[in-house]
Amino acid sequence: MAHIVRPYGDTLDDGKVQLSFTLPVPHGLKAQEAARIMVLGWGFSDCEIVHSARISDNFTFFVAYAKTERGVDYDAVEADRNEEEKSMSMDEVNEFIRARIGRKVVVVGACTGFDAHTVGIDAIMNMKGYNHHYGLERYSMMEAHNLGAQVPNERLLEYAVKVNADAILVSQVVTQKDTHIHNLTNLIELLEAEGLRSKFICIVGGPRISNKLAVQLGYDAGFGRGTYADDVATFIVKKLAERMER
Amino acid sequence: MKEKLGLSKEKIAEARERAIAICAPVLDFIHEHTSVTVERATLRLLGADGADADGVPVPNLVVDSLRQNLSEGAALRYANALVVKGMTPQELNSAITAGLDISKIPLGDKTAARAKAGQLAQAYLDRIRNNRGHREKKLAEFAGKNNSPLLYLIVATGNIFEDVKQAQAAVLNGADVIAVIRTTAQSLLDYVPYGATTEGFGGTYATQENFRIMRQALDEVGEREKRYIYLTNYASGLCMPEIAAMGALERLDMMLNDSMYGILFRDINMYRTFVDQKFSRMINAYAGIIINTGEDNYLTTSDAYEKAYTVLASQFLNERFAYAAGLQAWQMGLGHAFEMDPSIPNGFLYEFAQAQMAREIFPEHPLKYMPPTKHMSGDIFKGIVMDNMFNFVSKATGQGIHLLGMLTEAIHTPFMMDRYLAVDTARYVMNNMASFGDDIEFKKDGIMVRHAHEVLDKTLEFLREVEKTGLMDAIEQGLFAEVKRPKDGGKGLEGLLAKSPEYFNPVESLLEEELGIL
């Protein structure tokens, strides 16, 4: 049976939602009414504009409360990643590698293209890690190479081949105008052109990255906000063991 | 403002002496070198402008063709071409874009060429002086109308015409300063694009035409609001001095212009950066531009509580490099930020203490205070509270330039309503506690006083270490921002040159004379 859920304000199924947005019109009663009608047009059954303010001559800001009848069948929803599967700790990963892979696992990471944000990839790779989770450099059974930021895809690939990497880790933080999509697609194209795609486990991470997006773009996995090295390491070693044992 | 922290004057004086000693060998190095972009900036201030069909700017065409003799400076050859061909700069620029190679023109009367270059440079410096005069006149006319601290907002759509709309709206909301953030990759371009631009990523290209378009838009809305609106851009990256030159010509009012940011955060070669920053700062000094330094960035790669002393140390170094380039204290918007992990107990007290400390150590400097960024999250509601804790500290400690935090910092570059909410809430807070700073004193030996003393002590210790190590080696070892940069690494080293004994640069000479930094 479907398990339909709706937004909750103070009563089950009241469907209350808060919204805020800007319209390119002068502030006034007409603007407020336009905003209200627009919200109703989105499928809400009730809408109150609780605040509106003049941003400039031709722009008005609104805060609205609205009510929706629509819900979602919770049982039919599939999460971006299975949360039940817990990541292994650093020690468990090392132990797993010793038992199932029997040699050091080599990973190469970089923040690519023009993206200069190193903090995310460093959080995953550097010795120090992030939030009391050590980075991959600290894993005794891993050999981690962090190439830093603004690394061209060509260089990353060349390097991965040189050190015979098992996995390539890409970080993408700037997403404006879909730069990350172009850049990520370009890396996969390069790999495919050289016939190397299946040689590496390819992973991408960043605050606006989801697993679904990553898979769509041809990567093995994607990791978003709040990721720790443990999560990535677990994914890599399991995938690698699976491949080796096949 | 009355001092509240009881910081030791001797220690502060010692920190400044250390900074002088640390910068001295670097300044000696700078003195003997020039770079491709210093030469291009010089050419721009003699009239070189425009671009060829492939978009290569005239200053680049000239400098590339003179590459063999560049250690003598580009000015002489450019002026020689004018004299020999009997052309105006406009005519010569057109000829160059059509393929004329001025390195092939035989060197005629050197004295005539030198005189010509001197004349042209003087004319451009006069234009810059007039811009400065105009700004001073407008500031006097609208005195008392700006917010204190100056409210600083960023626009970053990528399209200069869209930026204009956003900027004008921001001014109508109450902004005093508009910064047009540069597009993602511009700092690594070894040329400045030409003309108006409508495509950028995370920002808009800095071009002279874009500067002009935004200047005009801000003047218009400033007249209407009876407030002088400061226009800001970035004299940073591989074209620092050229952007300073363009900004001076188009009457920009502030420039992000740090002595080490490019090295640490853009991986630009350190020798190149040190040489470029000096010339860019001389131009800014003459143009009456307020520079903003980038210490806030340290706190994105390091912990803001533990590494507070690196910010103060860098402020002392930025101050020293700035004085050496002729800038005055009122032009030094030294950077710092409210970036502590929000989960630290009493974090607000530490931030308050540090902001007060910066104010007391740099009393005449405008100080550029930056909002929380790194610890902002998708929780925009909590984000607006964090931003207003910051707004409170800024007003209470009398900061000069206040970059408004955005509730959506962790998500996207600002939307129209993000800026509106930022200004609206900041003005509420700052009005509601306007005289708070004057009305309080700190508990002797309380948490805040002790924290400020501790940061100053650590700063001194750190500066002593840097002095012993040498600045360039210290950077190489990762002492700043925990970023390690090899001396010969990074981008742009190939564009650095030792000046020959015949080096000629009329812009540099005139600026040195005007600024009294011979």
Ligand code: B12
């Ligand atoms: C610090 C910072 C900077 C610093 C970077 C310093 C450095 N060395 O990294 C500096 C000042 C240099 C900077 C510059 C710019 N920035 Co910035 N920056 C930030 C800021 C404040 C914090 C980012 C951060 O460090 N987060 C902390 C880390 C730990 O989080 P994270 O990156 O999300 O990483 C985690 C996960 O995503 C994941 N992860 C990340 N990478 C990877 C990789 C793999 C393989 C895996 C498995 C996981 C993973 O794991 C990490 C740990 O959990 C954000 C705003 C914010 N609060 O997010 C803006 C922000 C990211 N910057 C932004 C922009 C636009 C820029 C500039 C383009 C501005 C400009 N025009 O100059 C420039 C970019 C220059 C360039 N060439 O890229 C925008 C991006 C907007 C967008 N969505 O496109 C943001 C969101 C700010 C904003 N609202 O405008 N920035």
